[in-house]
Amino acid sequence: MAFEPPRRLARALGEENAAPGAGAWLARLPEIVADVVARRGLDVERVVAPGGRNSLVLLVRTDGAAAPAALKVAPPFAEPAAERAALAHWKGWGAVETYETGADDVDGGDGDGALLLERLRPEVSLRSLPDAKALLEAAGTIRRLWVQPPAGHAFETVEDRTGREARAMQGGDGPEALVDAALRAREAMLATADESLLLHGAFRQGKVLAGERSPWLAVGPEPVVGERAYDLARLARDRVEDLIASDTGASTARRRMRRLADSLDVDGDRLRSWTLFRAVESGTRAARAGRDSTAEVLLEYASWL
Structure with missing residues (x-):
């Protein structure tokens, strides 16, 4: 072909x-x-x-x-x-x-x-909706995915996945204080985690497409087993470029995180910690790949948390 x-x-x-x-x-x-x-x-x-x-x-x-x-x-x-x-x-x-x-x-x-x-309809994702409506639909979709994993599963755990990422983050590709804060947040979350659910692993608005059988369905999972706050952390920073460009971006980002946590009965502090870790991890990975503008945006967002 x-x-x-x-x-x-x-x-x-x-x-x-x-x-x-x-x-x-x-x-x-x-x-x-x-x-x-x-x-x-x-x-x-x-x-x-x-x-x-x-x-x-x-x-x-x-x-x-x-x-x-x-x-x-x-x-x-x-x-x-x-x-x-x-x-x-x-x-x-x-x-x-x-x-x-x-x-x-x-x-x-x-x-x-x-x-x-x-x-599904690959050209129509939740990103085609106004942000408030997109977050509402995203919350309803991700809630369905949080189930017990099958017995004897071979899925990676949040601890293992983030362990690899944490080691890579120590390579000097991001602000030292921010990286240290993200690593401490990960350690604290793992030490107190009490959920082992099957998670999407890469959930965000662009990973939810319009369908015929159901209005919105998730695609492209990178499945992992762990707590819900970890899974919600990537969604929390969706449309991050818009947040960075706004004069009220920092306060808007924090309000959005609180709304997401409340709507899905997730602990807000745990969501903030995992959002910090995942934003810094993505930012340092972008820096290693030479995607400097992406790294700058993600690390500035992380600094608000």
Whole structure:
């Protein structure tokens, strides 16, 4: 299948600190897609652009070109098997449905990094709504995802994921005082955590798309097991560029965080702590990748917390 990978994907996988093997996977992507499509007997309509930073999404048809679906192809380091397992556990409750729940569904299964999914409307996310309405819909969606993980699950924990991130943050890519505050906040949250729920892991307005079966459904989980405040922390800083550009950005950000915490019965102090950690982690990661403007915005936001 001949196509050009979306620029966002090519740019992200070409960054200096991209995962090992990212460039090789990107170079082979047309070949990988052609194989995945052929083995599933799919008809491709188009590539979704701008798409994501670590996967390719195509709109396809199954069953003799009759049934619309979406095909997501991701590299091994994006852990598509974990995403598949989380979507299968949610069974469409608050999230997009997966049409393949295990390696037996298609020859090759998880090994090809592909997920055949319910088709949503990729051009319509919660970011298309006014912010207050978007946050209300986001809260209703994320609430459905917070369930007990399956017995014997292999999902990563918040402690393990943030442990890797914390080690990377100590590389001198952010203000020392801010990094230290974020690391202390993480330690305090882990020491007092009392929830072990299945979380989306990367939840934000852009990860909630319009659908037919339900008005709004979450996509693109990076599943992790831990407390709800961690999952809500990424949503709390949505539209951060608008906040930074506003004269009242700091106070607006704090009010938004309180509203989110209250609406979902999450401890406000825990949400603030995890929001601080995740903002500083994202900021220092952006700095390492040379995305200086993004790093500056995120670290300024974190300084308000």
